[in-house]
Amino acid sequence: MYGIFRLPAAQASRADVLMKDDLVSRQSITVRDARSLGVEPEGTLVLVEGSEAAVARATVLLEGVGTQLQGAEAQAAYRRFRSQDEDAAMGMGTLFQG
Numbered sequence: 001m002y003g004i005f006r007l008p009a010a011q012a013s014r015a016d017v018l019m020k021d022d023l024v025s026r027q028s029i030t031v032r033d034a035r036s037l038g039v040e041p042e043g044t045l046v047l048v049e050g051s052e053a054a055v056a057r058a059t060v061l062l063e064g065v066g067t068q069l070q071g072a073e074a075q076a077a078y079r080r081f082r083s084q085d086e087d088a089a090m091g092m093g094t095l096f097q098g
Helices: 009-020 052-061 071-097
Strands: 002-007 028-033 044-049
Touching: 002 009, 002 052, 002 071, 009 028, 009 044, 009 052, 028 071, 044 052, 044 071
Parallel strands: none
Antiparallel strands: 002 044, 028 044
C-alpha cells in the first residue's frame, strides 16, 4: 500500500515528522520536488510505501500540513516515482557493467 502527500514548498521540512514516528519511519519514505517529477503545482511530494496502518498514520501526521493525492493524480505521481527509480537503477547498472 502507498500514500502520496503534497506539501507546499514552505512546509517541505515538516515531512521530517514522518522520520521521527516509530511506525512510519519503518516504511519506505521517498521525498521529491514535485517539479522533478513533472507534477504541478510546485511543492514537495512524499511517497510512503508500507502497511495500511503506517499510511494511515502518515495521513494523520501530515494533516493540516499537506494533502494526500487521490485517484488518478496519485496513480500518475506513483508511476513517476517508480519511473525515476527505474531510470536510476538502469544508470547504475550501466556504470558497473563497463
